[in-house]
Amino acid sequence: MTDPLHKDLLEIALEAARRAGDLLRDGRPADLAVADTKSSPVDVVTEMDIAAEKLITGLIAERRPDDGVLGEEGGTTEGSTGIRWVIDPLDGTVNYLYGLPTWAVSIAAEQDGETVAGVVAAPMRGETYHAVLGGGAWATGAWDGERRLSCRPAAPLDQALISTGFNYVADVREQQAEVVRRLVPLVRDIRRGGSAAIDLCDVAAGRLDGYYERGLHPWDLAAGDLIAREAGAVTGGRPGERPSAALALAATPAVFQPLQRLLVDFGA
Secondary structure, three states: OOOHHHHHHHHHHHHHHHHHHHHHHHHOOOOOOOOOOOOOHHHHHHHHHHHHHHHHHHHHHHHOOOOEEEEOOOOOEOOOOOEEEEEEEEEOHHHHHHOOOOOEEEEEEEEOOEEEEEEEEEOOOOEEEEEEOOOOEEEEOOOOOOEEOOOOOOOOHHHOEEEEOOOOOHHHHHHHHHHHHHHHHHOOEEEOOOOHHHHHHHHHOOOOOEEEEOOOOHHHHHHHHHHHHHOOOEEEOOOOOOOOOOOEEEEOHHHHHHHHHHHHHHOO
């Protein structure tokens, strides 16, 4: 049975993600990619990012003032309840800057260090993905009602569609490109979506067989990792480790281990 506290945390996360998603979608200037004399487009995106995080943390402070917060944009506070919120108010900022639809609001709630509720809202897709620990993964979207998510059936690695992401640091990107070069001949194909949170949810929804990336922060993957696991995917990092900045990986049970071995061998 789902813990009532976890359900309450989920409801707060759903409301906060919806409000922040509306703010980001409706507040984005149509000509954002065109610089003007007052500020650069990147400045505008940063302002929207910060505004979305303030909205989220403000709502959490109203409902649960004693909880801790870890936010990408610096909204970090210590709590006294054992609950910590891990927030990425705008995952996929470059996509947002260019008017591409693959960006999301990601909110997770941890209890004593374990993620127990997670929400990823993708406003331009019209989809919201969510999960509580032990309660499965679900989504709302163009279909009627809630849809239970399930990762794809077993398929060998050479038939797997894999997604990844790239770091902003040039020498890291060069190494990541080499990993992709070696991996491409061994899988069906590779995608680069630009939002870690959405990639993890696409694994959960059966739209990808696997996803990996190096250099992620806790707020990039906390919610999506739970959603993927609750949909039946396997997640991890380097062998025997949880997902981390060193490596984050999510895949169907059949793809996870062979993909992890290759990534380690290739120096991902």
